[in-house]
Amino acid sequence: MNLQATKMELIEMLISTKKATVLKKIKAILEEEQEYLTKEDYKIINARRERHLSGESKSYSWQEARQKIQNR
Incomplete structure (x- = not known):
């Protein structure tokens, strides 16, 4: 799996989506994955x-x- 290619594909999908619910779900997932402390x-x-x-x-x-x- 090419990480950069996957990121670009996801960015393109995010840009083209018209559903706010999709964006909210993705935002929630990314916020959960964020590490605030090392x-x-x-x-x-x-x-x-x-x-x-x-x-x-x-x-x-x-x-x-x-x-x-x-x-x-």
Whole structure:
């Protein structure tokens, strides 16, 4: 399968469609497939979570965090 050729074919099909429902479905599919965080981001988040759960890092309640921000 030639990826570029497939993309071009899909673009042509999108341009020629007259059905809004088709476009909405395709948009929904593409939005679901989008990755907002990389694998490296997840590694960092998981490492920080583990440090938090093991008590190695300091955590704050919402009230404490808000107070720290307001005092800046």
